[in-house]
Every structure is written in structure tokens, then in C-alpha cells.
Amino acid sequence: MVKEIKLLIKKRQSYIKEFWSYINWGIIVCSWAGVVIHIFRQTELKKLSNSLENVKGLKPISLTFFAYLDSLLTYLTELKKLSNSLENVKGLKPISLTFFAYLDSLLTYLLSFCCFFGTIKILRLLRINRRLSLLTLTLKKSAKQLLGFFLMFVVIFVAFNSLFYLLYHSYVRHYSSWLDTALTCFQMSSRHLSTIPDLKKIDTFIAAMSLFLFILLVVFMLTNMFVSIIVENFNIVRREPFNHENEVELIHFTIDKIRQWLSMSTRKRKIQTKTDPITEFPEKIDELMLAVDKLYGNTKR
Known part of the structure; x- marks a missing residue:
């Protein structure tokens, strides 16, 4: 972190424009936030354990295993067992496990983002090799074009998302909320059209027109435009001379x-x-x- 602060003071505007600086700060922020959340979680675990020490007739409860659960199904099962074991105990003050569960989920999210940023940083370590650095060079070359493309994609996608939500949120479960509608639209953009039978039961003409427009604009035009931008810049980068002759393998x-x-x-x-x-x-x-x-x-x- 000290090194990144020194680089920020030294480079200033050029440091802000670098892509890897955001990756490094993402790792730093998620790591420190994970340490803080872990301390809070252990504190809540200690409080919960202390509140169960003087209760007689209560079966032993393993909170260590409960603290380190990652699977959602197992997590909910263990939470239900713990709640049932506390129901019939007299003289026990109400214990809220909501905050404890929230801290555990938040810590899992932070660790996931740390792994994500750390894995992306491997590409920087492999930049010496010409073939392995083609991806980074291609994305750097096509950054401006991709920025304009994503702005156009977001506008069109939000328009279709709002259309599907307003038309079908009262009839189809996959469009019951704005977020569920967005997930369904992403699935349809990858040619996964599992909701077509449900849409036919509502109104065949409206369903056919909306799906036709979505597939024409998003699946065919925008997807092919994205691929063409990447392929064009990849060919340009591949023909350029490699400027790392003096670097050691x-x-x-x-x-x-x-x-x-x-x-x-x-x-x-x-x-x-x-x-x-x-x-x-x-x-x-x-x-x-x-x-x-x-x-x-x-x-x-």
C-alpha cells in the first residue's frame, strides 16, 4: 500500500490512467476490509459463545464450523439447527444471528474479489512473453472503441430490460423483478431461450415482436460488433513489432x-x-x- 501511495504521488495523472493501479488498489481495499470483517465476525462469535455458557440443559453447539461455512445450503441448514436448539431454552435472552450471518457472507464476497483481482494480476507477470501478452495489448489498443460500444450496449440493454419487465412482470416468474429480468436478458443474449413457452401463453404477437427485436439488435448486431472490434485490434497488435527485446526471459x-x-x-x-x-x-x-x-x-x- 505504501508503494502504491508513493507511485500515486510520483506519477499523479499517469498513475490514474493505468489499468493495473486499479487492480492493485482493489486487492489492497478488499484485503484490509476482509481483515476488519474477520475481526468483527470473531467478536460476534465470542459474544454468542459467552451468552450460551451459563445456560443449563442446552446441548453443545459447534459454532466454529458454523463460522466457516461457504455453501449456502449447508449454511441455512446449520442456521436452522442452531435456531431450533435455542427455541425451548428458558431464561435465555434473544440472540440475533442476522448480523453474524451478514458478516460471514460479506467476508466471503471480499475473499472472492481478492482472488479475482489476484488472478487478473497474473497477466501482468506474464507480459514478457509475446503470445501471453497479446490479450492485454489487444484490450489496451481497443479501449476507446470498447468504451463507446459498452455505452451503446448499456442503453439498448436497459431499454429492452425495461420493456420485458413492464410487459411480463405480472405473468412470468423470470421477469418478476428488474434484476431477474436483467439476468433473463443476459441468458437470452447467449441464445438460451428457455422462457419462450411462457411468453407464448400471454400474447403471441407481442412476445414474437419483442423477442425478434431483442435477438436482432442484441444477439446479432451488438455481439458481432463486439467480436469485430476485438478481432480487428488483435490483428493490428499481432502485426506490430515487439518492443521488449532487451527484457530478460x-x-x-x-x-x-x-x-x-x-x-x-x-x-x-x-x-x-x-x-x-x-x-x-x-x-x-x-x-x-x-x-x-x-x-x-x-x-x-
Whole structure:
């Protein structure tokens, strides 16, 4: 975090424009937030355990396993068991598990985002290799075009989402809320049309017209436009010369670092640089004259 703050002070506007700076700050924010949430969760767990210590006739309850559950189904089952075990206990103050469950879910979300940002950062470590860096270079090359495309996509998608929600929210369960409608529209954009039979039961003409417009504009036009932008910029990046000739290969760099950590002697790898033949010509002449002198001296003897 200190390193990123120093880079922000040093680079200023150029630091804000870099994509990897947001990835680094995402990892930092999610990590620190996860530490804070973990402390709060352990505090709530300790309070809940202390409230159950002096209650007689209560069966032992394992809260450790409950604190580290990830599966939603198992989580709800364990929560139900814990609530049932507290129902018939007299003299026990009401215990709210809602805040505890909220902290556990929030911590899981933060850990998921940390893994997400950390996995994306692997692409930066592999940027030395030309083929592995094509994805990053392509996205960087097509950033402006993709920004305009996504603005247009959001406008059209929100328009169709509002249309489907207002037409079918009272009839079809998949369109009962605005969020469910958005998820259904995303499924339809990937050619997963499982809601067509339900729409036919309402009004065949309106369903056919709305689906036809959605498939024409979103599935065919916008999807093909997105693919064409990526392919065009990929071809441009692939033809451009690679400007990392002087960088050391990642595997050699890693081996040298390991040897340094193990206090082993390492020789510095010389980077081959192109030299001008005209500047080397006098040196070559001197070497030639020395070789001729040695040869002449040997034959004379």
C-alpha cells in the first residue's frame, strides 16, 4: 500500500490512467476490509459463545464450523439447527444471528474479489512473453472503441430490460423483478431461450415482436460488433513489432533470483545489443594486424 501511495504521488495523472493501479488498489481495499470483517465476525462469535455458557440443559453447539461455512445450503441448514436448539431454552435472552450471518457472507464476497483481482494480476507477470501478452495489448489498443460500444450496449440493454419487465412482470416468474429480468436478458443474449413457452401463453404477437427485436439488435448486431472490434485490434497488435527485446526471459529471471536468495554465485546475463559495424572497424583492423604479426614472427623463427 505504501508503494502504491508513493507511485500515486510520483506519477499523479499517469498513475490514474493505468489499468493495473486499479487492480492493485482493489486487492489492497478488499484485503484490509476482509481483515476488519474477520475481526468483527470473531467478536460476534465470542459474544454468542459467552451468552450460551451459563445456560443449563442446552446441548453443545459447534459454532466454529458454523463460522466457516461457504455453501449456502449447508449454511441455512446449520442456521436452522442452531435456531431450533435455542427455541425451548428458558431464561435465555434473544440472540440475533442476522448480523453474524451478514458478516460471514460479506467476508466471503471480499475473499472472492481478492482472488479475482489476484488472478487478473497474473497477466501482468506474464507480459514478457509475446503470445501471453497479446490479450492485454489487444484490450489496451481497443479501449476507446470498447468504451463507446459498452455505452451503446448499456442503453439498448436497459431499454429492452425495461420493456420485458413492464410487459411480463405480472405473468412470468423470470421477469418478476428488474434484476431477474436483467439476468433473463443476459441468458437470452447467449441464445438460451428457455422462457419462450411462457411468453407464448400471454400474447403471441407481442412476445414474437419483442423477442425478434431483442435477438436482432442484441444477439446479432451488438455481439458481432463486439467480436469485430476485438478481432480487428488483435490483428493490428499481432502485426506490430515487439518492443521488449532487451527484457530478460521470465524463467531465467526467476532462477537468478532464487540463486540470489540462496546466496549462490550468479553471473550477470549479458544483454545482446546491436552495435554499429563502422565503429567496430578500427578494432577489427587492430586485431587483424596483431594476428599477422604473430603469424609472421612464428614463420620467421
